[in-house]
Amino acid sequence: MSYERNNIRKMLGYSSGEQPGSADSIKLNTNENPYPPSPNVLKAGTKFQYNNLRLYPDGNADGLRRAISQLHSVSPTNVLATRGGDELLRLLVTTFVDPGKKIGMTYPTYSLYPVLAEIQDCPIESVELNSDWKVPDHFASDMNDKGVKLCFLVNPHSPTGTFTTKAKIEEIANELDSILVIDEAYIDFIDDQFQSCIDLIPRHDNLIVLRTLSKGYSLAGLRVGYGIAQEELIHPMLTKTKDSYNLDQISQVIATCALEDQEHKRKCSTLIKASRNKLQEGLEKLGLAVAPSQANFLLVTIPDQFQLTAYDLYKELKTKNIFVRYFNMPRLEDKLRISVGLPEQNKKLIKIIEPLLYRPK
Amino acid sequence: MSYERNNIRKMLGYSSGEQPGSADSIKLNTNENPYPPSPNVLKAGTKFQYNNLRLYPDGNADGLRRAISQLHSVSPTNVLATRGGDELLRLLVTTFVDPGKKIGMTYPTYSLYPVLAEIQDCPIESVELNSDWKVPDHFASDMNDKGVKLCFLVNPHSPTGTFTTKAKIEEIANELDSILVIDEAYIDFIDDQFQSCIDLIPRHDNLIVLRTLSKGYSLAGLRVGYGIAQEELIHPMLTKTKDSYNLDQISQVIATCALEDQEHKRKCSTLIKASRNKLQEGLEKLGLAVAPSQANFLLVTIPDQFQLTAYDLYKELKTKNIFVRYFNMPRLEDKLRISVGLPEQNKKLIKIIEPLLYRPK
DSSP states (O other): OOOOOHHHHHOOOOOOOOOOSOTTSEEOSSOOOSSOOOHHHHHHHHHSOGGGGGSOOOTTOHHHHHHHHHHHTOOGGGEEEESHHHHHHHHHHHHHOOTTSEEEEEESOOTHHHHHHHHTTOOEEEEEOOTTSOOOTTHHHHHHHHTEEEEEEESSOTTTOOOOOHHHHHHHHHHOSSEEEEEOTTGGGSOTTOOOSGGGGGGOTTEEEEEESSSTTSOTTTOOEEEEEOHHHHHHIIIIISOTTOSOHHHHHHHHHHHHOHHHHHHHHHHHHHHHHHHHHHHHHTTOEEOOOSSSEEEEEOOTTSSSOHHHHHHHHHHTTEEOBOOOSTTTTTEEEEEOOOHHHHHHHHHHHHHHHHSOO | OOOOOHHHHHOOOOOOOOOOSOTTSEEOSSOOOSSOOOHHHHHHHHHSOGGGGGSOOOTTOHHHHHHHHHHHTOOGGGEEEESHHHHHHHHHHHHHOOTTSEEEEEESOOTHHHHHHHHTTOOEEEEEOOTTSOOOTTHHHHHHHHTEEEEEEESSOTTTOOOOOHHHHHHHHHHOSSEEEEEOTTGGGSOTTOOOSGGGGGGOTTEEEEEESSSTTSOTTTOOEEEEEOHHHHHHIIIIISOTTOSOHHHHHHHHHHHHOHHHHHHHHHHHHHHHHHHHHHHHHTTOEEOOOSSSEEEEEOOTTSSSOHHHHHHHHHHTTEEOBOOOSTTTTTEEEEEOOOHHHHHHHHHHHHHHHHSOO
């Protein structure tokens, strides 16, 4: 006998990038940071008082929330610390959207959003991105017309790397009748002329900004993220819907130390941005089309002129122990998403791709 | 404007035991283990490769699930590793119970169960425990009559410490039309003549057993628990409804090491059981009534003959930096739940309680 709810039985679940077993593979498929985390992390981990683990952690993660609030010049009451950005995304759905109500997003987008909607049994309303991957001007009015309760926008966008300006986000927040989640998972890789939209929060009670330590802080393995919003959005998640002790003691300590080393993050991000530009040039020189990216990855099109498809190239690279991401979805079938690796990894990638593209079939 | 769902707006949230700020307080209010975790934990934490945190953890926690499956002689496909027992409880609700459908439990019970039901917008059906805190014989038939989709039983029971035998659990599992969750959070403290019901699982497709490392393994601060059931119950939670990377790298490693040191757990549990019996004797000598307990806590009644109420005693102890748990709920108002501490803490507790009980008002 199957006990699953009907909506769960029908759904497939989130499919994350492959985890190659071998340590010498080049892993450019899940947008991990190629540099190690701050040296503070190692220090914190080794001097941590492991015997204290017999006690429950601080359920509200007050120390970590204080560090986050100082970093962004907001009050701790505007901050929720979560187990990766993923927990925040789930809490937003379970706290603010009744089953059967609609959740809005763009197409394409981060593939976890539709999965979270399915778990809550919420229909999805998608607005197609423009041909240049920009959010169309009618996004907010479409969402209002459809009666969505919550909209997800990932910015910089995944899987394209496109950035939506703060001014444009503010227009959307103004027009939208529902909650607007701006998922800034990749914000640490934007160029200096662009800006986060955290400072829009005091003016918009429907805006919540997601951050994660997985990308910019090289801590994907730690699972810490956070949300910033007006207290009315934070409070019900903090006091009612999150698991009582969502963050263990060690994560709270390590995350706090990592946040305190902004210099390390800036240095690594600067290197990654330089590599991104270089990798883009290299790929373009091979005749591939690359979308302008403000993230730590590139969306690369394999034009028809080549003998092999994007999927062929993905498989060929895999046989050579290089992992990139292929999405078998409309508008993405002829593309690969490639994380920016270390300079030598990016070089090796180019070197391996070139003969594959020009090899006679 | 408030964006909360109606059911969330109306609910209060889980209230956990106080976390005293001072390290020299005696904390007997959240059933933490008074002994430190296995020395393996410290070793694992200090030799962990912190630079690897830049990579995502294993989303399925395969290594940890293998260790759990070996410990219980089941297949890894029968195991889900979770962020504390709390995550498993939440996943059971969100995976198997549609909003509006009923969730069954006893009264009293672990106070998180009704909170999880409220978040999912599920009505609660409660069956009163007998006067000796045993599960009444009509529990399963009542639950079937009410049409519940999932039942929670905590065994040993919280907050009373009462144990339900394996034979009785099997009767309930047999009769019940719905999923039966046996929350064995406190199972590491039962006396030798009693048994876990994990080995009933091959015969019952509706049975899932919860375990946690918080109590027996002294790892409340780490947040690791697990569920064991037939694959049909485990699979949808593992592949669809849990957060993709629910357990960080460090927790997976530390939990695995702790599970491998069964000897340490056994030694500490033996000490705690001896202390429990001694504490019970001491409290009874003072004229207090103590329910027989198979857990690491005692439910203590302050009889009417004394000048002060249970709540008075709770407050008095708090002024003396001793924290115990008071539940302002029917059948519990004249009682305190007291965790078993270190021998010297238990002695101090008795010594401080005595004059309070016999002090003229």
